Amino acid sequence: MIELTQLCKRFGRRLAVQDLTLSVPAGEIYGLLGHNGAGKSTAIGMMLGQVWPTSGQVRLFNQDITTHRSRALRRVGAIFEAPAFYDYLSGWRNLEILSSYTAYTPPQRIREVIEWVGLSGREGSKVRTYSHGMRARLALAQALLPNPEMLILDEPGSGLDPEGIHEMRETILRLHRELGLTILLSSHLLHEVEQLCSRIAVLNQGRLVFEGSLAQTRARGQWVRLRVGDFNRAVAELRRAQLIVAERDGQCVGLAAGAGTDQIVRLLVQADMPVYEVAVEQESLEAFYLQLMNGKREGA
Amino acid sequence: MFYLHLRNELWKLFGKKRTYIGFGAFLIAQNGMLLMFRFTKWQKNWERLLAGNGYLAQDYLSALTVALVMLIPQIILLMPLYTALVGGDLVAKEAEDGTLRMILSRPVSRFRLLLVKWLAGLIFSAVLVLALGGTALAFARIWFPWRGMFVYSLWPEHVFNLLSAGAGTRLYLFSHLFMTLNASAIVGLAFMFSCFNMKPAAATILALSFLFINLVLEHLPFFEPYQEWFLLYHFRVWLLIFADPVPWERVIGSLLVLGAFNVTTFLIGAAAFQARDIKS
Numbered sequence: 001m002i003e004l005t006q007l008c009k010r011f012g013r014r015l016a017v018q019d020l021t022l023s024v025p026a027g028e029i030y031g032l033l034g035h036n037g038a039g040k041s042t043a044i045g046m047m048l049g050q051v052w053p054t055s056g057q058v059r060l061f062n063q064d065i066t067t068h069r070s071r072a073l074r075r076v077g078a079i080f081e082a083p084a085f086y087d088y089l090s091g092w093r094n095l096e097i098l099s100s101y102t103a104y105t106p107p108q109r110i111r112e113v114i115e116w117v118g119l120s121g122r123e124g125s126k127v128r129t130y131s132h133g134m135r136a137r138l139a140l141a142q143a144l145l146p147n148p149e150m151l152i153l154d155e156p157g158s159g160l161d162p163e164g165i166h167e168m169r170e171t172i173l174r175l176h177r178e179l180g181l182t183i184l185l186s187s188h189l190l191h192e193v194e195q196l197c198s199r200i201a202v203l204n205q206g207r208l209v210f211e212g213s214l215a216q217t218r219a220r221g222q223w224v225r226l227r228v229g230d231f232n233r234a235v236a237e238l239r240r241a242q243l244i245v246a247e248r249d250g251q252c253v254g255l256a257a258g259a260g261t262d263q264i265v266r267l268l269v270q271a272d273m274p275v276y277e278v279a280v281e282q283e284s285l286e287a288f289y290l291q292l293m294n295g296k297r298e299g300a
Numbered sequence: 301m302f303y304l305h306l307r308n309e310l311w312k313l314f315g316k317k318r319t320y321i322g323f324g325a326f327l328i329a330q331n332g333m334l335l336m337f338r339f340t341k342w343q344k345n346w347e348r349l350l351a352g353n354g355y356l357a358q359d360y361l362s363a364l365t366v367a368l369v370m371l372i373p374q375i376i377l378l379m380p381l382y383t384a385l386v387g388g389d390l391v392a393k394e395a396e397d398g399t400l401r402m403i404l405s406r407p408v409s410r411f412r413l414l415l416v417k418w419l420a421g422l423i424f425s426a427v428l429v430l431a432l433g434g435t436a437l438a439f440a441r442i443w444f445p446w447r448g449m450f451v452y453s454l455w456p457e458h459v460f461n462l463l464s465a466g467a468g469t470r471l472y473l474f475s476h477l478f479m480t481l482n483a484s485a486i487v488g489l490a491f492m493f494s495c496f497n498m499k500p501a502a503a504t505i506l507a508l509s510f511l512f513i514n515l516v517l518e519h520l521p522f523f524e525p526y527q528e529w530f531l532l533y534h535f536r537v538w539l540l541i542f543a544d545p546v547p548w549e550r551v552i553g554s555l556l557v558l559g560a561f562n563v564t565t566f567l568i569g570a571a572a573f574q575a576r577d578i579k580s
Contacts, residue, residue, distance in 0.1 A: 045577065045579055048405045050404050050577065051578070052577060069407065069409070070408070072407075073405070077405075078402075080401060081580070084399045086316075086399060088315050089312070093315075096308075097308045098402060098403065098406070100304045101407070101413075102407055103301075104301070142402070152405070
């Protein structure tokens, strides 16, 4: 649905996005991760034809965004961090105005969407009287009005309270489940991404440093918590046998590819070391992300 | 769809309070001037001027005469300020508020968006000028009768003419077309600046600075032979249609220059807007 090929964007001397190649398949909730200034919003800007790429290509629904912008965006809805509206106009009028830039939207459809997002009864009030949560719902309504097949959400949880974040998360899952939308979500809220996305791409200083499924992030470098009599001696033995590749916190070891906990226990017992506990640690996205970023920093 | 987009722009433009600042300021200024004309020596001086030229003041000190007296300083001083304010807002305010990014995530071309904004600016100019002319005449009519029109101006153009009520009304209405063109040129100038990556206030200030520099340079003796190169020279043509005889060659020339100026500012703005990145 979205294909980025060798995408680069330069602002003056600064290279905001470099050689970004990725593909968002239909039906996924795809997470775009990265710290502030990593290039997520610039990449999204290029996907929506708001930022001109310095080089490379963006294709949405097989249409080049630079040359066929209207056709490419016809089935796309977008929500940005801190959605902006005409505060002096009513919610209804805002929806009429914004949706008209895609196509004429009949009042019946506007009413349906208002109901779907839970804004019924307040659509006639001026937007300046809306709470933050209501503005988020209005943003969702404007994105849904043209009946999109894909939603692009740029930091949608930003500025929301925990209740708002929970509601936003539930809404995204509902959109995916009930309307079958493909969703591209940019965020630096790792917990949110972990709960929502099936696939992620991680950007660091404009470069793609990881692209894959969440399952891959968990499988990569599996950690095992190890409680033994002498941890340092155990690590030395396991390293010599090439069963582990890393250790951390004086209690965890990172398994080498192909190594299993049964081999670790067997080796330690044979080496006459008491083993009190061996537990596989499910690696969180946060740990994976931090490891990825630290690795890149050290590499740099 | 084009009509729908234009309607949207008009909703946006006429839905916000700051659009009406100009209308409010004009109403206050008009009433202030009318009171000054009525209750100071101003009226007496005009009566003497008419009598000195062999005319009866009671025949020509009319609503039309006073309305034009009120219009001249407002068109020169106030109109550029308020039209530049609105023109500077048209694109830059949307970019600043973030609504431009919301619009440009939709399949609408940048050129189409700018065209409807520019047309909305043109409609605003016409509405402002008509309201300005209409209220000036309405307020003047409260104290002055509907009679012949006396047109007297030393600056910015020298015009002296006496017209019947019918002819005066026709020319008064006709002059609104030229004033609208002036207003739209200023809106277009501020609009052009607002298409670049800048704050709305900066676009307004740049447009006003352009006009101010025009005004200063135009009055320098060195530039006297190059008068027609300055925008304000062409702005004054609205007053010349009250002259007898009307200098049609200059009027038509100025009309063409103002039309070309409007198109040029739009195209420069559109090119800048097309090339720029829209970011939060």
